[in-house]
Amino acid sequence: MEASLVTAVEGPATRLAFTGGLDAAATARLWPEATRQAQDAGVLTLDLTGLTGLDTAGAVLLLRLERLARETRWHGPPPGPLQAVLDRTRQALAAPPAAAAPSLPALAQLGQATVRRGQDLLSQIGFLGEAVVAGLGTIRRPWRLRLAEVLRHLDEAGLRAFGLTLLLGVLIGVILAFQSSIPMRRFGAQSFIPNLVGISLLRELGPLMAAVILAGRTGSAFAAELGTMTVNEEIDALRIMGIDPVAWLVLPRLLAAILVMPILALLMDLAGLIGMGLVMGSLGFPPVGVVNQLRSAIGLKDLMGGLFKAAVFGLSIGLVGCRAGLSAGRGPRAVGDAATAAVVGGIVSIVVLDGIFSILFFRLGW
Amino acid sequence: MAEEAVIRVENLAARFDGRTIFEHVSFEVRRGEVFVILGGSGSGKSTLLKHVIGLYPPAEGSIHILGEPMGGLDGAARTALLRRIGVMWQSGALFGSLTLAENVEVPLEEHTDLPAEARSLVAQAKLGLVGLADAAGRLPAEISGGMAKRAGIARAMALDPPILFLDEPSAGLDPITSAGLDALIRQLARDLGTTFVVVTHELQSILAIGDRCIMLDKQARGLIAEGDPRRLREESENPVVRAFFRREVLA
Numbered sequence: 001m002e003a004s005l006v007t008a009v010e011g012p013a014t015r016l017a018f019t020g021g022l023d024a025a026a027t028a029r030l031w032p033e034a035t036r037q038a039q040d041a042g043v044l045t046l047d048l049t050g051l052t053g054l055d056t057a058g059a060v061l062l063l064r065l066e067r068l069a070r071e072t073r074w075h076g077p078p079p080g081p082l083q084a085v086l087d088r089t090r091q092a093l094a095a096p097p098a099a100a101a102p103s104l105p106a107l108a109q110l111g112q113a114t115v116r117r118g119q120d121l122l123s124q125i126g127f128l129g130e131a132v133v134a135g136l137g138t139i140r141r142p143w144r145l146r147l148a149e150v151l152r153h154l155d156e157a158g159l160r161a162f163g164l165t166l167l168l169g170v171l172i173g174v175i176l177a178f179q180s181s182i183p184m185r186r187f188g189a190q191s192f193i194p195n196l197v198g199i200s201l202l203r204e205l206g207p208l209m210a211a212v213i214l215a216g217r218t219g220s221a222f223a224a225e226l227g228t229m230t231v232n233e234e235i236d237a238l239r240i241m242g243i244d245p246v247a248w249l250v251l252p253r254l255l256a257a258i259l260v261m262p263i264l265a266l267l268m269d270l271a272g273l274i275g276m277g278l279v280m281g282s283l284g285f286p287p288v289g290v291v292n293q294l295r296s297a298i299g300l301k302d303l304m305g306g307l308f309k310a311a312v313f314g315l316s317i318g319l320v321g322c323r324a325g326l327s328a329g330r331g332p333r334a335v336g337d338a339a340t341a342a343v344v345g346g347i348v349s350i351v352v353l354d355g356i357f358s359i360l361f362f363r364l365g366w
Numbered sequence: 367m368a369e370e371a372v373i374r375v376e377n378l379a380a381r382f383d384g385r386t387i388f389e390h391v392s393f394e395v396r397r398g399e400v401f402v403i404l405g406g407s408g409s410g411k412s413t414l415l416k417h418v419i420g421l422y423p424p425a426e427g428s429i430h431i432l433g434e435p436m437g438g439l440d441g442a443a444r445t446a447l448l449r450r451i452g453v454m455w456q457s458g459a460l461f462g463s464l465t466l467a468e469n470v471e472v473p474l475e476e477h478t479d480l481p482a483e484a485r486s487l488v489a490q491a492k493l494g495l496v497g498l499a500d501a502a503g504r505l506p507a508e509i510s511g512g513m514a515k516r517a518g519i520a521r522a523m524a525l526d527p528p529i530l531f532l533d534e535p536s537a538g539l540d541p542i543t544s545a546g547l548d549a550l551i552r553q554l555a556r557d558l559g560t561t562f563v564v565v566t567h568e569l570q571s572i573l574a575i576g577d578r579c580i581m582l583d584k585q586a587r588g589l590i591a592e593g594d595p596r597r598l599r600e601e602s603e604n605p606v607v608r609a610f611f612r613r614e615v616l617a
Contacts, residue, residue: 028479092494330507
């Protein structure tokens with residue numbers, strides 16, 4: 001039988017009579033009317049003698065009405081299962097709820113966040129130190145390096161990223177050439193497009209774009225893999241077996257990232273120059289002229305500077321990704337958080353490093 | 367008059383890639399009882415549970431829950447039946463990004479039109495019932511395994527289902543927490559009149575909570591015993607059953 005509510009108001013007294021089965025559906029239907037009546041009531045009488053069923057949602061409604069009214073008188077329900085449901089729910093709701101964490105003022109929150117960032121940076125530097133120590137240990141005992149693991153990561157981070165790197169490289173070369181051709185045409189300087197694109201690619205965009213690819217593909221994969229291992233207590237298991245997780249897991253990944261980055265950057269450079277060459281061809285410039293312009297504009301110093309930067313970017317992405325994974329929390333969310341931290345932290349770190357390199361190269365006159 | 371069967375399994379078989387896990391499995395679960403599915407590791411206990419709740423289609427046989435054929439329903443009828451059962455998974459299977467209270471509110475939000483205040487109060491009541499009122503605002507990653515199992519029970523009970531399935535509720539818990547969970551199951555069965563189907567191989571739990579049980583065996587690929595677990599322990603002539611209950615090594 002569907003539950004119904006009959007309301008009778010006599011002066012300050014309000015009588016709410018429930019009949020039928022008061023389940024979740026009926027509670028949802030009667031909640032607004034019943035709570036409104038209870039709020040207005042001086043003395044509330046809950047007549048439950050006609051109830052034939054009651055679940056937790058129904059009991060919650062009745063107890064809510066009791067709290068809303070200034071004074072409540074109960075009629076029924078008859079002793080038995082319905083009374084038991086009501087008693088049990090009353091008892092469960094009587095348990096003290098969780099105390100809310102005290103909220104800090106905005107300035108204190110800002111301070112707390114700043115301290116956390118500082119600690120995070122210190123921890124990152126500490127992690128770099130751990131990696132250096134592990135690396136020195138491996139130089140002393142090179143047979144300890146897990147070469148198969150290095151090769152696996154070289155394959156995953158490098159070989160499998162070749163297609164994407166080539167595609168993006170060609171597109172960037174095409175875009176740069178087209179975008180620069182419009183203003184340079186005004187000055188009759190279209191023949192210098194190879195100079196502009198060549199220098200931009202070799203010194204800046206090649207390593208930077210390759211690093212973005214590495215951070216997105218490989219940094220996040222490092223974090224997710226190591227994060228899952230942390231969640232599954234595999235890292236703890238390694239420590240208990242007396243194996244340094246940094247030497248065992250981090251070093252092969254770092255080495256792969258450092259080795260693969262210059263190759264990806266070089267590929268990006270070459271693909272970008274090919275893309276630029278295609279645009280120059282479409283603008284009527286012969287390939288020989290483009291090559292001569294490139295030769296006059298760029299030198300080995302530009303290329304090597306870019307590749308050196310790429311190797312440092314690789315180290316940074318590897319460090320950030322591995323640390324994000326190893327410091328993952330518990331639960332499936334932790335792995336996602338670690339992957340996000342790896343990508344965001346990796347990209348921020350390469351941009352910061354790029355800025356430092358720009359100042360350094362400028363000072364050195366490179 | 368015979369007690370009403372709320373679950374009826376007839377001639378059920380489970381096969382994966384041509385490999386038979388069990389076959390010719392038939393049993394009934396009566397209203398209000400704590401029914402235990404027991405057996406050794408790899409005997410197919412959890413597989414049987416997943417067949418009964420409709421996650422796996424049976425290779426043979428039929429399953430009726432509350433008179434409805436589990437395999438023959440789809441759409442709204444299936445959803446309506448699923449609302450009337452609750453499942454506590456072995457790991458708790460709590461949603462990691464939601465607090466315990468929000469976890470309990472998920473089925474209420476999906477299957478009822480209760481206002482937010484009512485949902486919150488019901489969640490609080492359910493968590494209070496399993497002794498987690500003070501942990502309502504915590505995330506699953508911040509609680510212990512035993513608490514996660516209790517929160518899993520609270521979520522399974524959110525819609526007051528007449529049947530609750532519990533997969534290995536005591537696994538991985540210390541004896542005190544495990545005994546507390548057993549007491550909670552008995553209390554809920556007594557107070558709510560809920561039918562419990564519990565998959566476990568924890569001997570003490572089986573004897574503490576089970577009204578009746580069935581036992582699966584890997585070698586037999588099916589049922590080898592059915593009845594009151596205390597009587598099976600004392601009277602069964604089956605060597606596997608005897609070894610299981612007496613913790614003996616099989617010859």
